[in-house]
Amino acid sequence: MLFHRDIRMLIGILIVAALAFYVADPASPGFHIDLLGLRIDQDFPIREGLDLKGGVQVLLEADVPPGTRVDPGSMEAARQIVASRVNALGVSEPLVQLASGNRIIVQLPGIKDPDAAIRTFGETGLLEFIDAGSTYLPPGTIVTTTLGGPKSFETPASPTAALTPGATPTAGQSPTPAASPTPAKVYTTILTGKDLQSASVGFDNLGRPEIDFTLTADGTKKFADFTSKNVGKYLAITMDKKVIECPVIQSPITGGRGTINGGNGPGFTLQQAQSLVIQLRYGALPIPLKVVESTQVGPTLGSQAVEQSIRAGVIGLGIVLVFMLLYYRVPGLLADLALLIYAAVTFSLFRIIPVTLTLAGIAGFILSIGMAVDANILIFERMKEELRAGRTLRAAIDAGFSRAWTSIRDSNFSTLITCAILFWFGMTFGASIIQGFALTLAVGVIVSLFTAILVSRTFLQLVVDSGLVRDLRWYGLDEVPKVVS
Amino acid sequence: MIDLVARRYLFFLISAIIIVPGLISLILPPHLRLGVDFTGGTLWEVQFQKPVSGKDVLQILAAHGYGDSLVQASNNNVILIRAKEIRPDQPIKAQIANDLRSHFGPFTELSFQSVGPSVGTEIWQRSLTAVALASLGILLYLWWAFRHVPRPYLYGLCAIIALLHDALVVVGIFSILGRFFRVEVDSLFVTALLTVIGFSVHDTIVVFDRVRENSIRHAGEPFPSIVNHSLLQTLGRSLSTSLTVIFTLSALVLFGGDSTRLFALALLIGVISGTYSSIFNASMLLVVWETGELSALFRRVRAPARAAV
Numbered sequence: 096m097l098f099h100r101d102i103r104m105l106i107g108i109l110i111v112a113a114l115a116f117y118v119a120d121p122a123s124p125g126f127h128i129d130l131l132g133l134r135i136d137q138d139f140p141i142r143e144g145l146d147l148k149g150g151v152q153v154l155l156e157a158d159v160p161p162g163t164r165v166d167p168g169s170m171e172a173a174r175q176i177v178a179s180r181v182n183a184l185g186v187s188e189p190l191v192q193l194a195s196g197n198r199i200i201v202q203l204p205g206i207k208d209p210d211a212a213i214r215t216f217g218e219t220g221l222l223e224f225i226d227a228g229s230t231y232l233p234p235g236t237i238v239t240t241t242l243g244g245p246k247s248f249e250t251p252a253s254p255t256a257a258l259t260p261g262a263t264p265t266a267g268q269s270p271t272p273a274a275s276p277t278p279a280k281v282y283t284t285i286l287t288g289k290d291l292q293s294a295s296v297g298f299d300n301l302g303r304p305e306i307d308f309t310l311t312a313d314g315t316k317k318f319a320d321f322t323s324k325n326v327g328k329y330l331a332i333t334m335d336k337k338v339i340e341c342p343v344i345q346s347p348i349t350g351g352r353g354t355i356n357g358g359n360g361p362g363f364t365l366q367q368a369q370s371l372v373i374q375l376r377y378g379a380l381p382i383p384l385k386v387v388e389s390t391q392v393g394p395t396l397g398s399q400a401v402e403q404s405i406r407a408g409v410i411g412l413g414i415v416l417v418f419m420l421l422y423y424r425v426p427g428l429l430a431d432l433a434l435l436i437y438a439a440v441t442f443s444l445f446r447i448i449p450v451t452l453t454l455a456g457i458a459g460f461i462l463s464i465g466m467a468v469d470a471n472i473l474i475f476e477r478m479k480e481e482l483r484a485g486r487t488l489r490a491a492i493d494a495g496f497s498r499a500w501t502s503i504r505d506s507n508f509s510t511l512i513t514c515a516i517l518f519w520f521g522m523t524f525g526a527s528i529i530q531g532f533a534l535t536l537a538v539g540v541i542v543s544l545f546t547a548i549l550v551s552r553t554f555l556q557l558v559v560d561s562g563l564v565r566d567l568r569w570y571g572l573d574e575v576p577k578v579v580s
Numbered sequence: 581m582i583d584l585v586a587r588r589y590l591f592f593l594i595s596a597i598i599i600v601p602g603l604i605s606l607i608l609p610p611h612l613r614l615g616v617d618f619t620g621g622t623l624w625e626v627q628f629q630k631p632v633s634g635k636d637v638l639q640i641l642a643a644h645g646y647g648d649s650l651v652q653a654s655n656n657n658v659i660l661i662r663a664k665e666i667r668p669d670q671p672i673k674a675q676i677a678n679d680l681r682s683h684f685g686p687f688t689e690l691s692f693q694s695v696g697p698s699v700g701t702e703i704w705q706r707s708l709t710a711v712a713l714a715s716l717g718i719l720l721y722l723w724w725a726f727r728h729v730p731r732p733y734l735y736g737l738c739a740i741i742a743l744l745h746d747a748l749v750v751v752g753i754f755s756i757l758g759r760f761f762r763v764e765v766d767s768l769f770v771t772a773l774l775t776v777i778g779f780s781v782h783d784t785i786v787v788f789d790r791v792r793e794n795s796i797r798h799a800g801e802p803f804p805s806i807v808n809h810s811l812l813q814t815l816g817r818s819l820s821t822s823l824t825v826i827f828t829l830s831a832l833v834l835f836g837g838d839s840t841r842l843f844a845l846a847l848l849i850g851v852i853s854g855t856y857s858s859i860f861n862a863s864m865l866l867v868v869w870e871t872g873e874l875s876a877l878f879r880r881v882r883a884p885a886r887a888a889v
Contacts (some may be wrong), residue, residue, distance in 0.1 A: 144801075218669070385667070386667050386694070387695075387696035388696060388699045389667075389668050389691065391691060393691060396690055396839070399837065400837035403834070407831045407835035407836035408828075411829075454839055456838050458847075461828050461829075462825065465714070465826075465827060466779075468821070469782070469824070472817055472824070473817055480813070506786060509782065510779065512718065512721065513714055515715065516710050517774050519768075520770070529767060533771075536775070
């Protein structure tokens with residue numbers, strides 16, 4: 096019997112709704128079941144986007160002359176090194192992925208010092224020990240070495256580098272004249288970062304941070320050879336072609352271990368030392384990278400904005416609920432119930448999939464609430480027409496749903512086409528905010544189809560079949576027509 | 581029964597009146613105020629702990645070679661800087677930051693966005709492509725959906741023209757806002773525009789569906805009256821569906837946060853325009869085209885020149 100089928104459908108809907116409300120509830124404890132060998136441990140975290148949680152998103156691009164072909168192997172190697180460095184920074188849920196055009200997208204939600212992080216993972220990180228002969232090279236000098244290879248800073252005129260110790264700029268300090276390039280001389284590279292066995296942050300006897308390193312067996316031998324022959328000469332230690340220390344070789348170093356502490360200047364800050372160690376640990380990048388786009392959001396803006404958005408959403412939802420009730424009466428009330436279920440189901444899907452929530456995504460969700468009612472209205476208006484033409488309630492419902500279906504399908508489909516294009520639009524430059532919006536809107540549209548067709552219909556059919564409300568005026572008609580059939 | 585179709589030229593006129601100010605603003609420089617997403621550059625929002633003058637900040641920037649930046653001071657000691665690209669992986673950003681700190685005291689960075697020039701151009705080109713693709717996709721879909729009707733491409737074309745009208749209204753209004761209120765247009769605006777395009781067709785499809793149904797059911801009746809019937813029948817639902825969306829969007833504009841306000845406003849304008857254009861433009865265009873009035877109009881324009889002699 097139709098009635099029984101409707102009851103079964105209703106029970107199904109109520110179960111789904113209950114689950115949805117449970118999952119959607121922000122304070123939901125999640126599913127933790129440990130029963131007879133079946134373990135479910137799901138927490139349904141709400142994934143917050145960068146604009147809500149704060150953090151940084153960076154688009155890195157291979158820093159090579161335009162037109163140079165970069166082989167995908169190098170890009171992937173670079174990506175892995177960046178990913179390792181990013182993980183070493185201790186960020187939760189980082190994202191490091193390749194994008195077309197020799198690019199890497201890096202997302203670090205919730206990071207406290209985005210600029211330092213960018214320097215850590217974006218710099219090439221090439222360590223070299225070079226033979227400076229009898230010249231003392233002050234820290235900050237830019238050199239050319241026999242190794243060649245990636246050089247990250249193209250601007251010799253920049254007076255100081257944040258990475259270079261002893262060069263913390265104070266206001267009004269003019270650039271040190273020693274920091275100009277020595278273009279003519281090419282220095283011989285003795286060791287590189289590859290010869291390092293390990294590197295770690297240590298502290299000297301004054302408590303200042305320094306970098307302790309050990310060399311590989313091969314590196315130890317090379318270093319011992321070199322230092323034995325060059326006692327009394329200068330050994331420059333450079334990072335990305337910039338000198339960070341230039342000690343005198345006082346005696347042969349055969350132990351294969353040493354310290355880098357920045358030499359004469361103020362030395363490293365703890366953060367600088369840690370950054371260097373991370374770069375040394377995973378090796379230098381095979382290709383230099385540059386930042387072509389960067390978006391950093393502080394966390395304070397986010398929480399305020401979420402509150403306001405939620406408030407707007409609740410107000411908007413409230414107005415729609417009241418409007419539906421007043422204009423469509425009984426079907427309106429049922430549509431309102433369906434709408435609440437829709438909101439719960441959609442939001443719980445956001446948590447289950449999970450969809451990263453951004454402010455634009457929340458706006459998309461609120462927009463989809465207004466649109467979700469669409470389908471219901473189309474059906475009800477069609478129903479009113481059928482009732483006016485004299486059909487019975489049940490026949491009017493069926494006719495309303497089937498006739499309105501083509502319009503609903505066509506109009507929601509065009510929105511889905513737009514969502515697909517929006518998703519593509521956000522893709523190459525990693526605009527996750529736009530993609531988040533497209534995703535939330537698409538999920539909203541799909542769920543609204545389900546709730547309008549299935550849920551509203553079931554509610555309506557049940558009310559009609561139960562005979563609770565017979566007077567057609569409750570269904571939005573102003574006068575009762577003669578029933579034809 | 582109201583004859584809407586008879587007044588179609590009145591509705592065209594109203595559309596023209598709404599579009600014209602926006603169009604004028606778009607034609608005259610600076611056309612549209614483009615954000616850093618398109619032009620490349622840096623947008624830097626910092627909050628100091630005491631009031632700071634924009635001019636002083638500009639001086640510091642000039643010392644580092646960024647003298648042609650825009651500095652805006654807003655409430656809560658917030659300073660908004662709009663400059664050429666300041667790359668965060670280069671020492672320059674830290675230098676400027678240290679300088680600001682030593683002159684004005686500590687600050688928190690509320691947001692920092694830097695876009696390189698090549699990425700900016702890319703985003704701009706992608707935006708145009710996306711709008712074109714969306715329009716094309718919709719045109720094709722409508723062509724398929726109305727394939728059993730004679731001259732199905734007409735429906736698609738009229739829908740596209742109505743849609744372009746909506747896009748122009750939104751872009752025009754934001755051009756005016758940019759002119760007088762320094763409102764900038766960024767990739768989120770393009771997102772809103774694309775959403776408006778997708779939604780504008782919603783309404784139009786509802787009306788066209790009814791026209792299609794009626795032209796089968798009442799075949800033989802003059803086309804203008806078929807369209808008029810369809811319009812009157814669907815008026816209730818068109819307005820209702822748009823009303824619910826307008827409710828939620830208005831709530832967002834009025835009560836939502838600052839960062840989504842412009843986004844929601846673009847959507848709101850687009851939805852209102854979309855509703856108007858589906859009812860009073862798209863269907864009217866259909867009539868004008870189908871009945872051959874369009875070509876008659878062009879003939880008539882030439883004829884009076886002869887009669888006036």
